[in-house]
Amino acid sequence: MNTKKTLYALFLGICLSSLILWSSDDPTASPSAEPPTETKETPFDLMMQVLTHQRCVNCHPAGDRPRKGDDSHITRALGIPRGNDGHGLQSISCGTCHTTENNDYSGVPGAPDWALAPESMTWEGKTRVEIAEQMMDPQRNGGKSPQEIMKHLTEHELVLWAWEPGIDAEGLPREKPPVSKKDFITAVKEWIASGAIIPEA
């Protein structure tokens, strides 16, 4: 028994020594070998994490029809084209199904002025820089000034609906943007106050 214990202790000792030697030879092996670098997200980064999220992009689609759900799919039931003003067609419009508030019975989302963004404000498939350039271009943003864009992003009920998206038809909560509403509003205000500088692509 004593011989077995001795051999076992010897084996453990060899393993432990090897591990120490290997660790000291490879300084990158340990996560604590280098201190973590602190990364600070800029207001532009925070804002864009929201604007590129499906809660926003679903109503800024490429093409003529709204997207639906966390997977941004198209269904026939949502096959209603944007129409002339983003509210649908003559006899069937967004208001046929959507009201000014979320409906927990049907899972149909709703907010005031439920509509598609204008075609000139398509975001789907665009980069963060392209979206920002488009958003700040009065030729494409409906003639809005930076202050008006800030007001739209931080006060419009349809935009802020992204943080109160309700539940879907299965009763499951819709995903919210990855940045809190408070942090998003702060980021938008900081970005525009500092000149709305768009980083180089």
Next chain:
Amino acid sequence: MKITFNINGEPRSIDTDGEAPLLWVIRDGLNLKGTKYGCGKAACGACTIHVDGMQVRSCSYPAKFAEGKEITTIEGLSQGDNLHPVQQAWIDEVVPQCGYCQPGFMMATAALLKEIPNPTDEDIDNNIINVCRCATYYRMRKAIHKAAALAKQNPSE
């Protein structure tokens, strides 16, 4: 809460949960069974009614929003014994198979003809997006064109 509205030309008041779908107020509260429950998520259109002349999916329309509104269901589409052109065309073209979804289609079609009196096939495809599991779409298309023609013959309807 108490909700007051006109339905098919008659004033009605009803005590109900304001968040309850208007569909159930119409069917169970007012015993108007023509409007159907289909999907319950505003996707199929079986529950289509008119609110202030606009078509809405009543399964997804909270009763509280009906306050003070003019509501029309399939029971109120005709004027007395005079069938609406859409109803007459539906009979003439023998559109229904099982018939369950047809009230919703007729209400959607009536709304379409009010906005586009002479719709093209493209107008029909874009504006009539209800769902029929018997796939009576071909007969419905014929009936919609026929309803447009009947409405021209009897413009008061």
